[in-house]
Amino acid sequence: MKKFINEIENVEIEMFEGLSLAHPDVVTRLEDSNVFVRATKKEGKVALVSGGGSGHEPAHAGYVGTGMLDAAVPGAVYTSPTPDQVYEAIKAVDSGAGVLLIIKNYTGDVMNFEMAAELAQADGIEVASVVVNDDVAVEDSLYTTGRRGVAGTVFVHKVAGAKAEEGASLAEVKAVAEKAIANLRTMGAALKPSTVPAAGKPGFELGENEMEIGIGIHGEPGTHKEELQQADVIVDHLMEVILKDMSLDEGSELAVMINGSGATPEMELYIIFRKVYELLEKAGFKVFKTFVGDYMTSIDMAGMSITLFKVDDELKKLVSAPAKTIGFTQV
């Protein structure tokens, strides 16, 4: 294992320290914790809390800030934060208007965030939650009942965050998050596995000329392994599965995210987008806005995912609204 790290047991804590030292104007790390909140708390609005395992950077601490999250709680690498930690985050960001939890659909995350919600509700804090399950590759998986939550989660942060920033109620913010989730579909592929520092070796094996189709963001299996194909062929396949699962009409508008898994050059992500665009145009759909980059990574996995997000007028406005976070800034 070759990584720029020190002692393996300090990987998370040293990353957290580095992150908070680097961006004190954007995020504050609660003392001795793994809870990141906005450097300047915004009072009187619905607060958004997300999180999950570390290793997906910039998700989720990188999405704390104006127009997106109020707090993020990264657990150990590929491991859910504990209920206590999420509970601390909820208490830190609530300002009386209620808190929405944005949870990716993994059994551990769902359980721990729901327990945190109950703890906070017992304190009289109004808490609602949504579960993101945008990955069309597989029903049920290694860590999930139902579909997994993957890169599309960033769009949920974005639109729910913009809605909360407008002063909407908890019910309204939750409703827009649910609309986003209903309109989101993602599927990915990987060429090389990631290595969790504590494991010291790659999480799965791929032959020299093999790829995994439908990969999860922790390297959990997708639909199948097959011989490496050219990018256009891979995109053809992923797009077929994604589009089959969406109800789009001629003229439907889409926000598109081509997400890199951490070790995928931007060059390749743009080559992928080129084909995605061609297929969408041919099908009579319109690309409203495109995001290309590392949004929801898997440490050092060489992989990518395609997210299609069907947007109506409300969602278009929310996707385009300003945001100022470490990982996503838009004017």
Next chain:
Amino acid sequence: MKKFINEIENVEIEMFEGLSLAHPDVVTRLEDSNVFVRATKKEGKVALVSGGGSGHEPAHAGYVGTGMLDAAVPGAVYTSPTPDQVYEAIKAVDSGAGVLLIIKNYTGDVMNFEMAAELAQADGIEVASVVVNDDVAVEDSLYTTGRRGVAGTVFVHKVAGAKAEEGASLAEVKAVAEKAIANLRTMGAALKPSTVPAAGKPGFELGENEMEIGIGIHGEPGTHKEELQQADVIVDHLMEVILKDMSLDEGSELAVMINGSGATPEMELYIIFRKVYELLEKAGFKVFKTFVGDYMTSIDMAGMSITLFKVDDELKKLVSAPAKTIGFTQV
């Protein structure tokens, strides 16, 4: 070689197509060319042109936009654009106030950009140029006489771009770019080489437990290979070489960039920054602003570099000025 690409000979053109289809609101690709200009030309200001080999994305097309470059000219992977291509860029962006070329110090780049300048000057366009040489690792190298230009170039784009946006003259923009270059120092290290698509295999070799110190952004050799060390030890060494080459006083303020080479997880970059911050604080220097991410990559190299940029009041203002590009947006 495992990459998300199609035919190897189409890698650059398909990336260019994807990039311009993804961000039509920010950049326009001149027809059938590798010249990227702002989607909306800003008249009456000094225009900035940069470029170099492809494979360094988001450099440099990703820095075209408000507050940074007016045009970028990416050549083939790790290969300078031709004089004709740079000349086209200069003609496209000049609006009478003159054009500044920002060149990284590689023999091919310097020669081709200077030839382009001569062609444009023959047309009556006022052209000046600066050469960035921030890499302290080695004097002279595989492709360079003198020091190489590496990730610090992004700071030159930023401050010269902000100065031009203010309406400064060509001489003033050039002067601030030169001040930035004089105040910039970078050094890097790599754990794994990059693979140029047309070569089909890694550009250099590193043993299973070996790293290259002082690596260049094309994988050209640095000062030496050595056994892999912990991150803090690597940072100690790089910072010692960088700081020795700078004249800093107690209280000096620095903008810091921790740059990833393309396949380095953000997690590791923050672990690196944590140690950089500790050393700077101990030495009595002040971190003014921090940038962590993939700013000047080397395709899929697992590596990183540390850039220190000594900033005075003028440079602080220019570093902090708004920018809106694909790879660098700031409000």
